[in-house]
Amino acid sequence: MVFIDFYPYVPPSVWMRVRPDAVTVWDDEDVRRRLDWYYRVMNDKAPAKFLIAKIVDAGENPAKLDLNGLWDLHRRLSSEHRKLWEKAVRGELGLEEVLDRKNRPEYNFLHVKVEIAKRILRSCRFCERRCGVDRYKRVGGCFLDCKTYVHSWFHHLGEEAPLVPSGTIFYGGCNFRCVYCQNYDISQVAPRSGSLVSARQLAQIQRELRAHGARNINHVGGDPTPNIHTILESLLYLEVNVPQLWNSNMYLSLEGLELIKDVIDIWLPDFKYGNDRCATRLSAAPRYFEVVTRNLKIAIEHGDMIIRHLVLPGHLECCTKPVLKWIAENLPRDKVLVNIMDQYRPEHLVVKYPRMWPELRRRPSAAEIAEAFEYARKLGLRYEPVS
Numbered sequence: 004m005v006f007i008d009f010y011p012y013v014p015p016s017v018w019m020r021v022r023p024d025a026v027t028v029w030d031d032e033d034v035r036r037r038l039d040w041y042y043r044v045m046n047d048k049a050p051a052k053f054l055i056a057k058i059v060d061a062g063e064n065p066a067k068l069d070l071n072g073l074w075d076l077h078r079r080l081s082s083e084h085r086k087l088w089e090k091a092v093r094g095e096l097g098l099e100e101v102l103d104r105k106n107r108p109e110y111n112f113l114h115v116k117v118e119i120a121k122r123i124l125r126s127c128r129f130c131e132r133r134c135g136v137d138r139y140k141r142v143g144g145c146f147l148d149c150k151t152y153v154h155s156w157f158h159h160l161g162e163e164a165p166l167v168p169s170g171t172i173f174y175g176g177c178n179f180r181c182v183y184c185q186n187y188d189i190s191q192v193a194p195r196s197g198s199l200v201s202a203r204q205l206a207q208i209q210r211e212l213r214a215h216g217a218r219n220i221n222h223v224g225g226d227p228t229p230n231i232h233t234i235l236e237s238l239l240y241l242e243v244n245v246p247q248l249w250n251s252n253m254y255l256s257l258e259g260l261e262l263i264k265d266v267i268d269i270w271l272p273d274f275k276y277g278n279d280r281c282a283t284r285l286s287a288a289p290r291y292f293e294v295v296t297r298n299l300k301i302a303i304e305h306g307d308m309i310i311r312h313l314v315l316p317g318h319l320e321c322c323t324k325p326v327l328k329w330i331a332e333n334l335p336r337d338k339v340l341v342n343i344m345d346q347y348r349p350e351h352l353v354v355k356y357p358r359m360w361p362e363l364r365r366r367p368s369a370a371e372i373a374e375a376f377e378y379a380r381k382l383g384l385r386y387e388p389v390s
C-alpha cells in the first residue's frame with residue numbers, strides 16, 4: 004500500500020461542517036439535472052460506466068490480436084457498451100445486474116482496452132505530444148516510463164461542491180510544462196519520486212477511498228493521461244461502484260480519449276488558453292486550441308462535465324473570453340457547468356524568472372475576475388454555485 008503520512012479520509016461530521024455547500028448544492032434542481040448521471044452513480048442508483056464495460060463480451064483473448072484487430076474489436080464493443088450505458092441512463096440496467104458474476108464474460112471490454120494501452124506504451128501516443136518513445140525502455144515527454152507513481156491520495160475538500168469529498172489520486176508526471184504550475188514538484192521536478200503502484204494497489208486505493216465516503220475517484224496529477232494503462236487495468240480489479248472522474252488538461256490523443264471515454268462518468272477539464280500562442284508560451288503545448296476543443300466535443304457525449312478555467316492576469320482578452328465564448332457556442336449550455344477560478348498565484352518558473360513572464364507576477368485583479376463573471380453571465384453560461 005502507498006505510504007501516506009496523514010489520515011486520508013474525512014468523516015461526514017467534518018466535511019459537512021467545512022463544506023456545507025457540498026450538501027446544499029444538491030437542493031439546486033438545475034445542478035442536479037446537469038449532473039444527473041454522476042449523481043445517480045454517486046448514490047448507487049446506477050452502475051459506473053467501467054462496471055458496464057465488464058459485462059460487454061470481448062469473445063476472445065485480446066492478447067492474440069494485432070493492434071488493428073484490437074481497434075476493430077474496440078469499435079464494435081464501444082458501440083455495444085454505448086447501448087448498455089443508454090439503457091442504464093434510462094434506468095433499464097441496474098447495479099445488481101452488472102455486479103452479478105453470472106453476467107461476466109471471460110474477456111470483457113476492459114481487457115481489450117488494457118491490451119491496447121499496453122501496446123501503445125511501446126510507442127507512446129497517449130497524448131498529442133505523440134513522443135513515440137518505448138516507455139518500457141525510457142521516459143517520454145511526461146518524464147514517465149511505463150510505471151505509475153502516486154504522490155498522495157485522500158478525500159479532497161477543496162474541489163467543486165458536487166464533488167466533495169473527492170477521492171483524489173495525485174499521479175506524478177505531466178505532458179505540459181506550465182511555467183506557473185502549482186504542483187510543479189510532482190508534475191515536472193520529481194515526478195518519479197512518488198510511490199510506485201501496481202494496478203492492483205491502485206484498485207485498493209480506490210476501494211478504500213470509496214469505502215470511507217468518497218463521492219468519486221478523481222484522477223489528477225500532474226496529469227492522469229500518461230497513466231491511462233494503469234488506471235484502466237486497475238478497473239479490472241475494482242468491484243465497487245464509484246464514479247470515475249477525469250481531472251485533466253485534456254491534451255489527450257484521439258487514441259487516448261477513445262480508451263477512456265467509455266469508463267469516465269464525469270469530466271473535469273482544465274480549459275486554460277484561448278489561443279495557441281499563449282499555450283505554447285506558457286505550457287509548451289502546440290496545437291492546444293484545436294486539440295482541447297476537439298476532445299471536449301467528444302467528452303461531453305460521454306458523461307457529465309464541469310469545465311474549469313483559471314483566470315490568468317492579463318489574459319482576459321486572449322484567453323478567458325475566447326474560452327468562455329467557445330464553450331457557449333459549441334457545448335450544450337443547458338448541460339455543461341463552468342467553474343471560473345480566481346485563485347491564480349505566481350509559482351514555479353514565474354517566481355524564478357519573473358522577467359520572462361512579467362504579466363504573471365501578480366494575482367488577477369478583482370476587476371478582471373468581475374469582468375470574467377459578467378462575460379460568462381452574458382453568454383448564458385452556468386458558472387455558479389459549483390465552487
Ligand code: SF4
Pocket residue numbers: 127128129130131132133134135136138142143144145146147177178228229
Ligand atoms: S503520455 Fe504524452 S508526453 Fe508522455 S510519453 Fe506519451 S505521448 Fe509523450
